[in-house]
Amino acid sequence: MITTCRLVPERCIACGLCAVYAPDIFDYDEAGIVLFKEEPEANKQFVRVEEITAVKKAAAKCPVRAILLEKEKVR
Numbered sequence: 001m002i003t004t005c006r007l008v009p010e011r012c013i014a015c016g017l018c019a020v021y022a023p024d025i026f027d028y029d030e031a032g033i034v035l036f037k038e039e040p041e042a043n044k045q046f047v048r049v050e051e052i053t054a055v056k057k058a059a060a061k062c063p064v065r066a067i068l069l070e071k072e073k074v075r
């Protein structure tokens, strides 16, 4: 199983919390809406094992559930 993180930017209220908990993963566009730091144009990203704790915490703290974690089977 791998963990992926999916962003729902249309839910984001630009509160800035996710980058407090996972500053290496999340960044914002000019309006403060969440995006992935490494792949700003992507809405889904594989989560590295060493990042899972920080990403889970950011997802849990997001007040509008704009950060979704999903498990996927490796084929």
Ligand code: SF4
Binding pocket: 011, 012, 013, 014, 015, 016, 017, 018, 019, 032, 033, 034, 058, 061, 062, 063, 064, 065, 066, 067
């Ligand atoms: S915590 Fe949620 S609402 Fe706040 S900036 Fe991040 S994605 Fe947007």
